Amino acid sequence: MDAPAPADISQDDDLLLEHQLCFALTVAARSVVGAYKPVLEKLNLTHPQYLVMLSLWETSPRTVRNISDALAQEPATISPLLRRLEAAGYITRRRADGNERALAVELTPAGAALRQQALEVPGTMMERLGLTRSQVMDLHASMMGLIAATSGGTPQPTEVAGTVRTEPPGRRDSGARIEG
């Protein structure tokens, strides 16, 4: 309504709370995460825990460092979170064979089975948010652009390469990384 021509926008307007992208961004993030809460409660997961599970459903024995890279968070953030996931019975934590420094974080059968319930989460959330798939994709692209803009820190490009895979059906030879 009172939006003047772009050339006339003063510095004063830039300090209005309602003009702040950072404010809208943080509120949106909290709102969306909050919208997940009732859905994820059925899986006995918090939202950050859900993200960890997503990473493990893609690749099961992973190290703490590998997960923290994938989620763009510090290992110190992941560490207590994994402890709670272990307490919930979804993962196991044990020292990796051949490298006593690394920790092999692996899905339990219960954790792997949880994926079936999780399959409904994205659709449920899209419906709850009243967003179409293309809207989600547009917003996702916007966020990736923003992450790239802050490019001081590398945005997490889901480094599947160099991770440990539970491929071998018969042999325990998996994971060049984890087993040193």
Next chain:
Amino acid sequence: MDAPAPADISQDDDLLLEHQLCFALTVAARSVVGAYKPVLEKLNLTHPQYLVMLSLWETSPRTVRNISDALAQEPATISPLLRRLEAAGYITRRRADGNERALAVELTPAGAALRQQALEVPGTMMERLGLTRSQVMDLHASMMGLIAATSGGTPQPTEVAGTVRTEPPGRRDSGARIEG
């Protein structure tokens, strides 16, 4: 688990970490807030504290409830934050005249003076993020749409309206009687 049917890409793809809007959103929010950090350190403010100051630069004596509504956060979140802003010398906290329940949060001269330095923050951040004004406005509009989606579709009590002024939409008088 053997490899799933190659034709079924719909639901399985939705659980890929890199496809999650919620993930991109939280990473973007953390990245952008993180980008503010070195800039706000010069003002001796954290990002949430900066948002509180923005609200006070618009309207100076405000109650805790009024600020928490403006920032879409719980009073319990704002309370310790205000205590730290008081310790920094930017605000004062005293019981409001005529209503001993309410707290009158008011800028000190130092807090008011800080606005001059803050005037440079939005421009600095736009430059740091490498975003044009129109890109910022586009992203802001996207975020507002997302916020509206979360507060509209489902009974989400977090009413995050675009404008949080001293206009009581349906609520009690919001802090106008501070100096009663």
Next chain:
DNA sequence: CTCCAATTATTAGTGCACTAACTATTAGCG
């Protein structure tokens, strides 16, 4: 006027996210 309900802010407790400091293990070099 007294008692009860609503309002307002704070505290306690959980969990997330970060930095810095620490332990333990491994690898590399002389």
Next chain:
DNA sequence: CGCTAATAGTTAGTGCACTAATAATTGGAG
């Protein structure tokens, strides 16, 4: 070999954000 640097994870401490419980005040009903 043994010392040193690098790697891997955890712990400590700060701060944010929420829910639930608490304390204090106010306003209204009986």
